[in-house]
Amino acid sequence: MLLVVAAFIVAFVLLLYMISPLISPKPLKLNGAHVVVTGGSSGIGKSIAMECYRQGAFITLVARDESKLVQAKKEVEKCAINDKQVVLCISVDVSKDYGQVESVIKQCQEKLGPVDMLVNCAGTSFSGKFEEVEVERFRSLMEVNYLGSVYPTRAVITTMKERRMGRIMFVSSQAGQIGLFGYTAYSPSKFALRGLAESLQMEMKPYNIYVTIAYPPDTDTPGLAEENRTKPLETRLISETSGVTQPEQVAKTVVKDAVQGNFNSSVGPDGYMLSALTCGMSPVTSITEGLQQIELSHILYDYNIIIDCPKTVCSCLTLVIVNSD
Ligand SMILES: NC(=O)C1=CN([C@@H]2O[C@H](COP(=O)(O)OP(=O)(O)OC[C@H]3O[C@@H](n4cnc5c(N)ncnc54)[C@H](OP(=O)(O)O)[C@@H]3O)[C@@H](O)[C@H]2O)C=CC1
């Protein structure tokens, strides 16, 4: 009897694997594709642009500071694999005026053709205790990290729908999967991207447009260095449990996932576990991912303590600090 059940399960899993190529999207060919990277002048965005260029893409870098854009353009150009490739720079604030964002997207489409992949990586972080963060900061983070991803997406989506192809990437964060001490202003702006990504994917799937949401861990960038200047001790201790990753590593992983049309993109072993643990009703884009969620999530829930450990240490620490004031 047991043997029959086991055989049935094995046959079922095999069947799932056999049909998986039928339900997965066709990978996007980056060679010759037009990729727009917001936040492409620094850190993770710059590495993503370089990774795409190495695979033959044409790139538009979007950010505000022109001198940083020019410098990044030079670095990206070094990754060329043929002499037809072009890097275009556009200076605009992605979070302020939708009309402006729409017009620069139009400009870059006129020069390099319709956008095949949009990477929403422009963003900023701030770490501090809730009552110590200036109220204005809650609004500005929501504007840059959330609206700054809505506007470029809105500006490319009509053409993508007409062409019945495209990729949209949102760069969230591990702090967009779990709320953590010190991130009361930042986390919500990254959680918001998940709601946007899930809803948009549901609308776009019939048009062969695939949405990817990336959840990077702490990554060695100028943005992280800036954030570290105000990071509370508790936040530092929790983050240290997950370590610091290099932007090139993040770029490789997230670009691969976007090309394949995977919805979730996590980096490293804890990223992987965190995604299984917080999968909720996010679209599952591979059979393996689905099976792993089923297998892993209950184990991880039992071991929620792994995450609770740094959280508990942090709460105890706060208690000691508060009582010694
Ligand atoms: N580094 C990390 O630890 C992690 C980062 N992330 C996320 O990844 C993204 C990139 O982070 P990181 O590489 O560290 O950041 P950096 O500060 O190194 O780079 C940020 C980029 O975004 C651009 N940018 C910022 N604000 C705007 C704006 N309003 N309009 C247009 N461009 C803008 C910046 O250029 P300019 O200022 O000239 O406009 C720059 O190119 C962010 O969304 C961040 O939240 C997620 C997880 C971890």
Ligand SMILES: CCCCCCCCCCCCCCCC(=O)[C@@H](N)CO
């Ligand atoms: C069983 C699973 C174990 C997983 C343990 C996870 C511990 C959480 C660490 C979270 C680190 C915070 C990252 C924020 C990065 C970020 O967005 C900012 N640095 C931006 O600048």
